[in-house]
Amino acid sequence: MNNTKTALVTGANKGIGFAIAQGLGALGFTVAVGARDAVRRAEAVEKLCAAGVDAFGVALDVTSDESAAAAAAAIEETTGRLDVLVNNAGISGRIDGGAQDPTTLDLDLVRNVLDTNVFGVVRVTNAMLPLLRRAESPRIVNMSSSMGSLALQPGPVLSAYAPSKTFLNGITTQYARRLADTNIMVNAGCPGHVATDFTGFNAPRTPEQGAAIAVRLATLPDDGPRGGFFDDEGVVPW
Template sequence: MKIALVTGANKGIGFAIARGLASIGYTVAVGARDDARRERAVEQLRTAGADAFGVALDVTSDESVAAAAATIERTVGRLDTLVNNAGIGGRIDGGAQDPTTLDLDVVRTVVDTNVFGVVRVTNAMLPLLRRAPAPRIVNMSSNMGSLSLHTGPIMAAYAPSKSMLNSVTVQYARRLADTNIIVNACCPGYVATDFTGFAAPRTPEQGAAIAIRLATLPDDGPRGGFFDDAGVVEW
């Protein structure tokens, strides 16, 4: 039995990742901060035959993350896979993410979830991951964070947060290069979720596919890379 924690797993791509991992035999810890939505997601997964349990998790709170790690330790004793999926786009009204009128409070809020949240969760879960025979960490990024591709709309809080997440991913991969913990980042593509106003061509299941692939890499799989369905994404 393998155990995975997916953050932000109550809806959208996170829920699709949780469902996909459960379908191949993982026990899935559904991390989400909203109690009602988390319980509903767990119920949906269990109804579909999944082995799932909920974990209260606000990635912006040290206390919440520490409590989540304690819950997982008490419930299952280790983690085989961590998918850092929780993320936000941030406000865009009133030029909040136009670089020439950038609202720095929006930048702080976005980075606190998209970057600091990943570090907070990863470091809290590392002791549990180290107990697994083949641990995997997957950070959900975006090609909007690519410094060479320049994709998507101008969002000067969100896009740089993903650039920083990509860099942090590389730092983790370097630090853990001589361990069995494999760390990578991925881009799910333009997916129809509430984040995109459901106005995108890809389904959550399509967006989840690359994360599931990286979560189940063999021991000789790539480390410290940035991938989408087509392969390597340019930094």
């Protein structure tokens, strides 16, 4: 029996996802690096292994049911277990030409953003649940954003991206309610404004700082919170 805990991080080939993989790896997790791009995935695994992390790559396109199912099978085959799922993969969608101005909104763009940021989380979570159910202290962390907070409403008007995170927070609470009588804990985390290619590297926080909340929620004690939305400061009003 493999006694080392395994964590799957989606979108783990760069930015916050890579930093989350690094953070969990440093705590002794075996990390499954979920990413679409084979070259970037291999490079990320190589970097993690060079830093002393036990990592392996998993081909994963969160917009594909088949890919999610194949990823679950690959993890089962490689480690035989899954203890933590971090749903980090996300897209902002393009913002040029009023594409995310609500008065000129490109609905195809909204569909694309939702397909990754919300439906992708449901796809991957449900594909991984049979493995997670077998774990002793399974944790699911959905990477959200305070831009999805109706209370705070920070940042620019982005009528595809921001509501996708509101929707993600809503679905997180539904999972937490459904799994309330199990040992699977589900929460959402906000990394803050992080310098990645997502923000044009124009932000005050490092990927490592952004990853800290995910690592914390992934390693909550068994009496920890469920169905909440948190950042480094605590509960995010939403």
